[in-house]
Amino acid sequence: MVLRESGSQVEFNCSMSVLPDGRVVFDLDAGDRTTEFKTLEFPPALETNFEDGALTFCDRSCGVLIPQNDKEFPTKVLRSYGNTGLDMPWAGVLDIKKGDGMMVLIEPWADAAMILRPDSRERYWLQPRWIASMQRWAYPRRVAYRFSPAGGYVALAKMYRDYARETGLLKTMAEKAAERPKVAWLKGGACIWGSDGLKFAREARAAGIRRGIVYDRYEPPRPFPAADIKAMTDLGFLVSEYDDLYQCEEGVTGFGRDRMEEAGVRTADGKPIAGWDGQGFIRSPSLGLRAARTYMPSLLEKHPYTARFLDETSTVDLLEDYHPNHRLDRRQDMAYRIELFRYFQKELGLVVGGEHGKAWNVPVEDYTEGMMSGPFWWGEGNKPGHLIVPKDRTYMPANFAKYGDDYKVRIPLWELVFHDCLVTTWYWGDSSDWFYETQPDVSSRKDLSNILYGTMPLLWADNKGYGWNRNRARFLETVRNVCHFHERVGFDELLTHEYLSEDRAVQRTRFSGGGVAVVNFGDEARAYEDGERTLLLAPLGFYATAPGFRQSRTIEKGNVVTRIEAKGLLTVESKERRRIGPVEVQGSLTAFEAAPGRWHLLAETQGESTVDMRELAAPAVPKRCSLVKLAADGATTKELAPDLPGCKVVLPAASGLRLFGVQMTF
Structure with a gap:
């Protein structure tokens, strides 16, 4: 089909295809790519009959999920190239109850935006806006609609992950x-x-x-x-x-400086662009590497x-530069x-x-x-x-x-x-x-x-x-x-995210390496069944596991108890006196292996607390344990017990953080 933009009268060719994988694709190009134009909004927003519609996208954020009828969301135009626009060149609309959804994916994404377009019922739908490149159409554009029958925003995210892999963006x-x-x-x-x-x-x-x-x-x-x-x-x-190699002050090319007349970005009318908060000027992206090479090796x-x-x-924002020596x-x-x-x-x-x-x-x-x-x-x-x-x-x-x-x-x-x-x-x-x-x-x-x-x-x-x-x-x-949890899951794929309560206070994620995290954002305790037992998550509590690792903040016998357990690490925090494994504590105590055979104890206790170092070090069996007081930097300041009876540490109540060292002899 042939379209004519009403303002510029530029003619566009458009073809629509339904691909074998179910994608609906619109390909657009100008009859004359050199003709001046500003914007084109096409195709129209696609609508459907969602019962409980929502929009999802990353707008300089980790992601939002907003009701489709939310008129108060401040941004109605999300630029794919903008600082505060789309971090990924797609947005989704989905049915919260049923889980089916549609992704609108802009390809390529340097000169486009996504409009949140209201219908007659004030529900917002997604429509692409194509923006001029150097005041011209310049190159072919494409928008792809991808559909998912279930899975909500998680399924849409995984669709884009597949696309990212196909296009070389997925480097782990x-x-x-x-x-x-x-x-x-x-x-x-x-x-x-x-x-x-x-x-x-x-x-x-x-x-x-x-x-x-x-x-x-x-x-x-x-x-x-x-x-x-x-x-x-x-x-x-x-x-x-x-x-910061993006903006700089006037000076010899180098760290934070460059010559504005030579290196500064120019607008279409030849004016320089000021930097953040009006400071300095924007250096041409084509000259950032030149500047870095002047100082980084010697630095x-x-x-x-x-x-x-x-x-x-x-x-x-991705920029256009009209400087005659480095147009881009x-x-x-x-x-x-x-x-x-x-x-x-x-x-x-x-x-x-x-x-x-x-x-x-x-x-x-x-x-x-x-x-x-x-x-x-x-x-x-x-x-x-x-x-x-x-x-x-x-x-x-x-x-x-x-x-x-x-x-x-x-x-x-x-x-x-x-x-x-x-x-x-x-x-x-x-x-x-x-x-x-x-x-x-x-x-x-x-x-x-x-x-x-x-x-x-x-x-x-x-x-x-x-x-x-x-x-x-x-x-x-x-x-x-x-x-500690990030150490176990930080390089894993995030597989799922889900709400476990109607008010969304209790949420769960699962990671590809076996890690699972459950948190309670609410101000009331919430029950959680982990498959083996029922836990009572404390207000602002959590339960996270990974192979060889477990941490939680739960209610136990009416008291909030925090614990972290892994090889070479144990944390227990409780206002009431609690015994957990080798530790009996009132207050907070963390024991960790700082070096082979050497443990640090970080304590803030309201009552006498004990640590059975042999049980803590198991299956290793130390013959002797000595206890020293440590300075904040780990240096020994005082020898407290050269030979702990039974390798058991007893710490009296004391205010403030205290650091101790235990040296084991095997």
């Missing part, structure tokens, strides 16, 4: 780690900003934090000394530095970082950004992270900050980009509270596609601990979301979140409850 973390072994260090790690470097790393390791990304001093940027970076690497931490010689965080590059369209912009990421991965061998993420950069990134954050965290009230610490409950924008923080709306749509391909966490202005001082329940729910999705926490070690020196026990609680 295991494959990346095979090329660069330190990628494996992301498994079980935490993303940590604002620390003092080596001192923090030593204390964190002594307290049981085995993996993580430790960032340098970002404000102002001051690289860690080479000796400190090497020491932190020896402790098992990735050491990273903030970078790494002086400061041997093992990771690099590239702000903006992976998420901000959005597709070329994407290609240049991919080339830049590959330089950091392939030539420099670094573990590479970026702000948020899009499907096109999954193969060339290893971790991303922002995917776990829901949409609209950038709204009025909160100032995440400026890192202004929340002072009251108004700092959480209303739309973020409704669509981003609400467990009834947010879903792991991104993770159902790419969990085994990219490690994800929160935005630094929406970190695990960002709202802790004003809304501590938000931090608890974020921990639950990390457990449920099998993702990494992001924490502030300075004064912006928990603070390592202010709320160390809470900092360690997030790491303890999230990272």
Whole structure:
């Protein structure tokens, strides 16, 4: 068929095909690709008779599931190339009750958008909008409709996963780690900003934090000394530095600087584009690699970082550049950004992270900050980009509270596609601990979301979140409850996500390696049957298992009890005195094997607590155990018992965290 766009009068050729796999495909092309035009909305939104319709997509978020008649959702046009548009070039409409659904997939996706189009009953349907490339049609476009008879948003996500595999987007973390072994260090790690470097790393390791990304001093940027970076690497931490090759200030080409007249992006009318918040200017994506080569090799010689965080590059709008010396369209912009990421991965061998993420950069990134954050965290009230610490409950924008923080709306749509391909966490202005001082329940729910999705926490070690020196026990609680499970499932495919209660408070996920997570977002205890017994999940409680691993926060005899059990690890937390295996405790106690034959005990006890070290170390049988008091960095400060009777540790009640060491002789 031939179409004529009413505004530009451009003629388009369109063919519709029904493929053997059931896809309905519309292929569009202009009769003259060089004729100027702006937009084309075609085909019309396809409608059906869903009983309980819903829309699902990732709009700079991990995914949302909103009612089809939700008129209040702020964004009605989702750009496939935009910073705050579609992270994957598709959206779905589905029937919540029956599970059947339809995916609308844009191919290619650099110059398009998805419109949420209301019908006469004010239900929203999906319609593609085609956008000019350099003011022209430029190339063929396609939209594919894929249908699923059951499975809801999970089935739609798996359809796109199949497409991602077919088109080369599905590169797994295991494959990346095979090329660069330190990628494996992301498994079980935490993303940590604002620390003092080596001192923090030593204390964190002594307290049981085995993996993580430790960032340098970002404000102002001051690289860690080479000796400190090497020491932190020896402790098992990735050491990273903030970078931004997208925008820069005027100056000699290099770190954060370039010549605007030569390197700046130009609009169609020849004007430069200012950077974020009006600062500096946007460098042409075609020149980002040139800039990186001017400083990265020498920087790494002086400061041997093992990771690099590239702000903006992976998420901000794909651009058109009309500069006469480096004209490019959005597709070329994407290609240049991919080339830049590959330089950091392939030539420099670094573990590479970026702000948020899009499907096109999954193969060339290893971790991303922002995917776990829901949409609209950038709204009025909160100032995440400026890192202004929340002072009251108004700092959480209303739309973020409704669509981003609400467990009834947010879903792991991104993770159902790419969990085994990219490690994800929160935005630094929406970190695990960002709202802790004003809304501590938000931090608890974020921990639950990390457990449920099998993702990494992001924490502030300075004064912006928990603070390592202010709320160390809470900092360690997030790491303890999230990272041990992430170590077991972090590189696995996320197979399913489901609601186990009508109010969506109880949710469950399953992972390809056998991991299962169940969380209770509600403020009341909920029963859960695990196949062997009935557990009573505590308010904001959880139950997660993987081969050789189990953790839970449940109600036992009327008391909230947290436990984590694995080889070389045991955590027990209870306000009332409880005996679990080799530990009897009132308060919190974590025992972990810090080195062969050497255990650390991290305790905050309200009553006398005991640990049977022989039972804990089984099947090994130590002949003798000695107990010492440890400083925060793990150094011995006092010998307490050179030969523990029966290898049993007895700890008196005491306020505050205390660290002990037990050396076993076999």
